[in-house]
Amino acid sequence: MSFILARRTQRMNSSAIREILKVTERPGVLSMAGGLPAPASFPIDALQRACAQVLSTQGAAALQYATTEGLPPLREWIARRLSRGGWQVDASQVLITTGSQQGLDLMGKVMLDEGSPVLVEQPTYLGALQAFSPCEPVFKPWAADAEGPLPQAMASAEPVRLAYLVPSYQNPSGHCIGDARRRALAEQARRSHTPVVEDDPYGELWFDTPPPPPLAAHAPEQVVYLGSFSKVLAPGLRVGYIVTPQGGRADTLALRAKLLQAKQASDLHTPALNQRIILQLLDSGFDLDGHLDTVRDRYRAQRDAMAAALSRHLPHGCTWRLPQGGMFFWVTCPEHIDTSQKLSRAVEAGVAYVPGVSFYAGCAPGQSSSLRLSFVTLSPLQIEEAVVRLASCLT
Secondary structure, three states: OOOOOHHHHHOOOOHHHHHHHHHHOOOOEEEOOOOOOOOOHHHHHHHHHHHHHHHHHHHHHHHOOOOOEEEEEHHHHHHHHHHHOOOOOOOHHHHEEEEEEEEEEHHHHHHHOOOOEEEEOOOHHHHHHHHHHHHHOOOEEOOEEEOOOOOHHHHHOOOEEEEEEEOOOOOOOOOOOHHHHHHHHHHHHHHHHHOOEOOOOOOOOEEOOOOOOHEEEEEHEEEEEEEEEOOOOOOOHHEEEEOOOOOOOHHHHHHHHHHHHHHHHHHOOOOHHHHHHHHHHHHOOOOHHHHOOOOOOOHHHHHHHHHHHHHHHHOOOOEEOOEOOOEEEEEEOOOOOOOHHHHHEEEEEEEEEEEHHOOOOOOOOOHHHHEHHHHHHHHHHHHHHHHHHHHHHHH
């Protein structure tokens, strides 16, 4: 008998970014494509000490099966850290996930049916579209202005199953939604009973001032918050978390229970060793805030180098906004420039980026003439050369 694939696999697609990264492994290619943290930012020595301590004192427990919810002390640490800004989080709300990408996958599995309407920003995080697509939702472009998604879009005649957004230093646009708009979005979510998935992997990567409090701080009963250690420590640890809504409403409790069951079915639990290494690191005197200050200083310098290079070299008509945090520039080129068609020429010239069309759920003005650039894995000198090469391909 032949292998007959499920219909939902037709909605599965390879990540455009992962495919581009394969090409950029060629010698001499300067890649501004991947959303990869700078390897120099990884606290390798501290993690090595934490790993040795865990294996010498907790080896059996670290290598054994663990609870699906995650290590209780790690969940408590996450709750305490998130509660520093006035948002009160209890450890019972926290579910440890294998990266925040798994959080998106689990939310899709428990919230979406075929045809479920989902509000998404234009552009939006490609990984969210990948995670939700096998559930066969209908993506609805979220109307926006210069400040971000419009709250009134959640009050449309057709209720949506969930609304998804990245409010702090968005991937791919780098935009950070201001406090007033966040409050308005939270209030509208509450009034319209719209479930919101708030994805926040970049919130700690601010350069001059921290971002406003998350939407979850203003509508804790209506927002599911996703966080991760990938950008603040190292992505190879694959440890993230979901913060489920507050309160004892029946739907909230059902969501919490079904997320747990979905994770059990997916991978039983996030690797206990990795969870214990992170907890040991955080409990051993490691200065996480000092570490983040160092990362921010590094990324700010790289951001400034790219901003200067873009101003010097990109063709007339290309526009971008200076990101105040995160890892990305979003560049809009003149309409006659198709960045997907230009990519092969760029790789031949020794530079790579991600065409903007990859980040759209549907048609939108300017999607074929936009591109995303990551500035955190190249040195300032490499950034200068990479932008020179890019400019030569866009003319």
